[in-house]
Amino acid sequence: MTLALVGALTSAAFTLLVVSPRVLRQARWQVRRPALALALWHVALVLGMMLMGGAMVLSVGAAVSVSTRSAEPWGEQVAISLLGWITAIAFSGLVTVISVALERVLGAQRHNRSTLLSLPHHAEQVGGTLVLECETDEPIACAIPVSGGIVVISTGLKALLNPAQVGAVIAHESAHLRWGHLLATRLADLHLACLPRAEVARQLHRTTRLSIELIADDDAARHAGAVNLSNALIRLGVYQNDDTLTLRAERIAARYGNRGRRTLAVRCASMTR
Structure with missing residues (x-):
């Protein structure tokens, strides 16, 4: 038995x-x-x-x-x-x-986390979220789930994007904090660290990373505007030569109506000239 x-x-x-x-x-x-x-x-x-x-x-x-x-x-x-x-x-x-x-x-x-926070920075409140702006030319944005949650952006990000697009990026990172994505990320990272050669572990890791980004994209599109988020993702994708960011932008534009698709098409055309 x-x-x-x-x-x-x-x-x-x-x-x-x-x-x-x-x-x-x-x-x-x-x-x-x-x-x-x-x-x-x-x-x-x-x-x-x-x-x-x-x-x-x-x-x-x-x-x-x-x-x-x-x-x-x-x-x-x-x-x-x-x-x-x-x-x-x-x-x-x-x-x-x-x-x-x-x-x-x-x-x-x-x-x-310590490397990022060691950079010179100043803090401000944006929509109830503590935002640290670090002085570096690289466009950086991330969420740190400490002390009630902190969003870190860089001066390089603000130089690359306009204020509305920066706001959309902050909304995206705030969504990670609000949805508690760190726990899912840690679990996937731990699973992969334990079984680095297992396809199941690699697939879980990829799916987790993509899913939390898409969840945060949807949240940010609702709070900061699909157009602003799509254009921010496009600019970051071009700067970093990352097609994944462009695909995420296309998903947001398609998901949130014709206006987003038309604006996205115009922005894409202008950036390729």
Whole structure:
């Protein structure tokens, strides 16, 4: 009975962790519904890990229990004990891998944050959000979820974009804070750090990064205007030679009506001259 239950939990975990990502990545609706896509990917990961953890705990518990009684058939006792010991060793190794990967992920984030905040800057409140403007020629914008949330932009960003476009970028970064995207990003980073060669981990990482950007794009388009956000993404895409930003701009323009598409087309034409 115990072995059957462990097998059922393991099979369910395998389905969620391995099979469901293969199904989800084929879904074309993810660009239209990024919040739902993000939720499904991470629910599958977390629930799969919980089921796997439950199977491990059950295996170890059964091994401890069977060692104290002899009612079970000899063959089943040996199988349960062996499975329990193997599971205990695997669990110890898993905890070690996760701990090392977590420290690496958090260490990299702390380093990037301290490097950015060490630049000369001044602060101001923009729409209830604390915005730090750092003095660097590179166009930078990011959200830092500390002290109630901080958005960091650079003087280079303000030189590249007009005020309305800068406002759209700030709205985009504020959306990351409001939606709590750091947790999803850390989970995807940790998963990839633990399984760097696994296609499932790489796919989850890519999907998470794209989904949170699309969610923030939609939020910023509603609060700061689709035209302003689209044009900001285009300018940044041209400056950074990043086609992904241009595709995001086209998505916003198409999603929020003909006016956005017409304005985007005019802006694109003017920037290619």
